[in-house]
Amino acid sequence: MPKKILIFGTYPILNPQHGGQQRVSAVVNAYRKHGLKVKYVGIFLRNYYPDSNDCDIALEPASGTQTLAEAYTTDVSVGMRIYSDTDVRNRIQNIISDFKPDVIELEQFFPYYGLQKILAAMQWNGALVYNSQNIEAQLKQDILSNAGLSSAEIKKIVNDIEQTELELVKAANLVLACTNSDVDYYRSNGAKRVVLARNGIQKRTKINDNLNKWKNKFAKDGVTKPVLFVGSAHPPNLNGFINLLGFGAGCLPADSKLYLLGGISDLVAQKLTDQPNYISATFTLRAEFVGRVSEADLASLLMLANTIILPITEGGGSNLKTAEAILSGAKIVASSHAFRSYEDYLALPNISIADNKKMFRQSLHDSVVNDKQPRTKSQIKLSQKVIWDNVLHEMVKEVDSL
Numbered sequence: 001m002p003k004k005i006l007i008f009g010t011y012p013i014l015n016p017q018h019g020g021q022q023r024v025s026a027v028v029n030a031y032r033k034h035g036l037k038v039k040y041v042g043i044f045l046r047n048y049y050p051d052s053n054d055c056d057i058a059l060e061p062a063s064g065t066q067t068l069a070e071a072y073t074t075d076v077s078v079g080m081r082i083y084s085d086t087d088v089r090n091r092i093q094n095i096i097s098d099f100k101p102d103v104i105e106l107e108q109f110f111p112y113y114g115l116q117k118i119l120a121a122m123q124w125n126g127a128l129v130y131n132s133q134n135i136e137a138q139l140k141q142d143i144l145s146n147a148g149l150s151s152a153e154i155k156k157i158v159n160d161i162e163q164t165e166l167e168l169v170k171a172a173n174l175v176l177a178c179t180n181s182d183v184d185y186y187r188s189n190g191a192k193r194v195v196l197a198r199n200g201i202q203k204r205t206k207i208n209d210n211l212n213k214w215k216n217k218f219a220k221d222g223v224t225k226p227v228l229f230v231g232s233a234h235p236p237n238l239n240g241f242i243n244l245l246g247f248g249a250g251c252l253p254a255d256s257k258l259y260l261l262g263g264i265s266d267l268v269a270q271k272l273t274d275q276p277n278y279i280s281a282t283f284t285l286r287a288e289f290v291g292r293v294s295e296a297d298l299a300s301l302l303m304l305a306n307t308i309i310l311p312i313t314e315g316g317g318s319n320l321k322t323a324e325a326i327l328s329g330a331k332i333v334a335s336s337h338a339f340r341s342y343e344d345y346l347a348l349p350n351i352s353i354a355d356n357k358k359m360f361r362q363s364l365h366d367s368v369v370n371d372k373q374p375r376t377k378s379q380i381k382l383s384q385k386v387i388w389d390n391v392l393h394e395m396v397k398e399v400d401s402l
Contacts, residue, residue: 002036003036003102004037004038004039004099004100005031006038006101006103007104007105007106007107008040008115009024009040009108009111012051013025013028017232017263019199020108020133024107027107027131027392027395028040030389039099041056042056043078043111045074046060055095057088059085071147072140073157075110076157079109082113083115093122096122096124097122101126103128103402104126104128105128105399106131109136112167112168128171128172129176131176131197132186133178134178135165137158139315140161142315143235143236166189169186173192174195174398174399175191175194176395177197179198179318179340179341180341195394197392197394197395198342199318199320200320200387200388200391201386203327205299207296210296213300214301215304223255223256225253226256226259226301227368228259228261228308229308229309230262230264231261231262231263233264233266236312236314237264237267237312238264240337241311243311243313246357247272247275247282248283250282251365253369256286256368257288259288261290261301262292265291305328306331306368306372307333307364308325308328308333310338311334311335311338318341322338323342326386327383330372331351331352332351333354333360333364334354335354335355336353336355339353345382348379348382348383349372349379350372352366
């Protein structure tokens with residue numbers, strides 16, 4: 001009989017948008033392609049995600065006034081409610097009893113706050129897998145430090161996150177990590193077994209109608225060299241943008257324009273309102289807030305892009321948008337941090353690395369005005385390795401062997 005895998009996460013994966021959802025969706029698909037039986041349960045705040053499956057558990061926001069810390073730690077509170085909310089606890093117990101999984105996998109560690117108590121009470125004795133996307137304490141440290149919390153409050157939150165994550169690391173039969181440095185961290189902190197499972201990307205298929213729509217828009221804008229910044233509404237995306245490019249887009253030539261796609265578009269637009277009027281006016285001459293687009297539109301934009309920027313300066317794990325940019329074949333201007341776990345691809349042509357604002361703006365200008373160098377056959381083959389089926393192959397074999 002095929003192995004049964006029950007996966008818990010703190011968001012649904014129907015219509016995946018942000019990187020975490022895309023990774024989990026790819027993991028589920030990889031298991032199923034291998035012939036394994038998989039059930040995914042997302043436990044999440046209803047107002048954060050409009051789309052979900054019947055087996056997901058949507059929570060109502062907690063009553064009362066939300067503190068600043070809680071605004072950045074909703075994943076922690078959701079994890080705790082898995083046990084403290086009687087209805088949620090009973091539903092999860094029933095799911096486990098009915099599905100009878102051989103393996104329970106946690107996507108990020110947050111469900112472990114409540115799930116560890118449920119599994120202990122049920123005396124469940126299957127294999128436990130922790131699928132890590134980041135070293136969470138390090139990521140939360142960066143996010144909370146930029147949110148204006150006191151150092152004492154940050155220390156308390158981060159210490160609790162670190163302790164709980166490392167409890168899971170030691171309890172898990174297998175830990176899956178996104179980067180080599182994360183692999184080393186988990187091994188040094190008591191993991192029984194760690195396997196590298198890098199982030200990847202799904203190959204997108206162009207649709208001619210969408211392609212023509214964007215070609216016409218660029219022609220109307222007088223743009224022959226579009227530049228893309230694609231990202232979710234994740235604080236490190238905004239911080240990196242401000243640190244490396246900011247609102248000085250004058251480095252772009254007249255026939256070029258920056259298009260911001262995804263949730264990052266909203267964050268940058270909001271931050272722009274804090275700037276003087278003259279900065280806002282000059283920035284919008286060279287930039288446009290496109291917002292969220294369909295998969296078909298994104299496929300077209302990636303195909304038409306002259307340059308893709310990856311201004312990521314903080315956070316752990318690896319960046320799905322880096323894999324997306326590599327696969328697109330467009331020119332890339334990135335921070336060295338954006339290429340965490342993708343260092344093997346730095347040998348590809350048309351990639352510029354810059355880690356301060358002056359260098360990043362100059363590299364962006366040079367990338368746009370310079371001709372793109374073609375990839376060799378071996379370089380094209382290398383770029384294909386970022387596709388999900390390739391990066392998750394070893395992970396699937398390891399989980400199936402538990």
